[in-house]
Amino acid sequence: MDIKTLCLGMLTSGEATGYDLKKRFEGTFSHFYTAGYGSIYPALADLAESGMVTCTEVAEQGKPAKKIYRITDMGTESFKKSLGGNDCPCHKVKSEFLAMMYFAQFMDPKQVSGLLQHRLQHIESTLDMLKTITAETSNEQTGPAFVRGFGETILKAAHDYISAYKIEQGSTSDHQLPGTRQDASGQ
Amino acid sequence: MDIKTLCLGMLTSGEATGYDLKKRFEGTFSHFYTAGYGSIYPALADLAESGMVTCTEVAEQGKPAKKIYRITDMGTESFKKSLGGNDCPCHKVKSEFLAMMYFAQFMDPKQVSGLLQHRLQHIESTLDMLKTITAETSNEQTGPAFVRGFGETILKAAHDYISAYKIEQGSTSDHQLPGTRQDASGQ
DNA sequence: TGCAGCATGTAATTTGTTACATGATTAA
DNA sequence: TTAATCATGTAACAAATTACATGCTGCA
Numbered sequence: 245m246d247i248k249t250l251c252l253g254m255l256t257s258g259e260a261t262g263y264d265l266k267k268r269f270e271g272t273f274s275h276f277y278t279a280g281y282g283s284i285y286p287a288l289a290d291l292a293e294s295g296m297v298t299c300t301e302v303a304e305q306g307k308p309a310k311k312i313y314r315i316t317d318m319g320t321e322s323f324k325k326s327l328g329g330n331d332c333p334c335h336k337v338k339s340e341f342l343a344m345m346y347f348a349q350f351m352d353p354k355q356v357s358g359l360l361q362h363r364l365q366h367i368e369s370t371l372d373m374l375k376t377i378t379a380e381t382s383n384e385q386t387g388p389a390f391v392r393g394f395g396e397t398i399l400k401a402a403h404d405y406i407s408a409y410k411i412e413q414g415s416t417s418d419h420q421l422p423g424t425r426q427d428a429s430g431q
Numbered sequence: 432m433d434i435k436t437l438c439l440g441m442l443t444s445g446e447a448t449g450y451d452l453k454k455r456f457e458g459t460f461s462h463f464y465t466a467g468y469g470s471i472y473p474a475l476a477d478l479a480e481s482g483m484v485t486c487t488e489v490a491e492q493g494k495p496a497k498k499i500y501r502i503t504d505m506g507t508e509s510f511k512k513s514l515g516g517n518d519c520p521c522h523k524v525k526s527e528f529l530a531m532m533y534f535a536q537f538m539d540p541k542q543v544s545g546l547l548q549h550r551l552q553h554i555e556s557t558l559d560m561l562k563t564i565t566a567e568t569s570n571e572q573t574g575p576a577f578v579r580g581f582g583e584t585i586l587k588a589a590h591d592y593i594s595a596y597k598i599e600q601g602s603t604s605d606h607q608l609p610g611t612r613q614d615a616s617g618q
Numbered sequence: 619t620g621c622a623g624c625a626t627g628t629a630a631t632t633t634g635t636t637a638c639a640t641g642a643t644t645a646a
Numbered sequence: 647t648t649a650a651t652c653a654t655g656t657a658a659c660a661a662a663t664t665a666c667a668t669g670c671t672g673c674a
Contacts, residue, residue, distance in 0.1 A: 327531060327538055331545060335524070339520075345574055401587075406581075
């Protein structure tokens, strides 16, 4: 599924600007998809050109005119069809974190520790964000609820696993000074 | 981290051909990175050209000459440096599965069920593969062990989550016939 | 005084995927 | 006889990232 289809899907729940969609990619969608302005704006332009969405310009002062996009009936149809025609959707992970951890033996133990700490913090902030969104949303539909729950589950499992490993390393090994442990300077 | 660096890293544990590396991408690495021949072969050619690896051709009958790659000292140095210069490694998920599930309301319940079933099976086969690799490997180093354990943990958590959701849907709702449930035709 | 937020977009570059091209051996 | 395994590679294509370009408002 490309960004274009995803933008179209997002518009099924109401009008939005490119800027709005970006915020969604940073929110609920952030744990399973990424997209920047460089893909969102061209996607919306394409969708408008092919009649999937309409675009209403609203003049703003001191900013470029706001472009409000709304999905058309054709757009909704097309979106449903693209959902229907995919019974083998992929789920891919691309992790520099795991790749580096795989080669931990080539790294300074301090760097490894920093890496783990960094990842834990990232997981925690994502988890916080998901919680905030849940609190703000009422009457959540099963789809979004499933996806959010999935994210929370996986994130918690990852957090537990990394935490357990850190404790194990901290207590068993000698390559980390007991007094200095959990220092984790790098951010 | 690009495929080139990853190939270089893989070669730290011994000589290999492009074909060998592809198999590794299908094995231990499959749950956090993907790469096809189209990226591996050019990567190895680049590495050889820049002196990171050496290449020995061994003639074979009925096949193209086998090219055995070995990492050089310069290659090892370069690899260590690229590991050291990355204290904020990303961990990205790109999931068509979750994207589709987010929009479950636009899909036929049967398709949703098939989607879940399909994902469960994929998780199971990946888990089996990881188990097989573990059985075959003795004296595993901490890096690879951490990564494999991470994969198992996350995969199990995902499996449990999806299974629990299927049961919930199967028992509570009326949009699935009790007699036909868990049929999951699509593969 | 400076930064974050709002708001849009383009162009070059990077990166990886897909399809193509070849061809012997071996097990089912 | 059919498919899988071994074994290499290229060229066209698709997709997304990054850097660039602009500029007001409001808060600290």
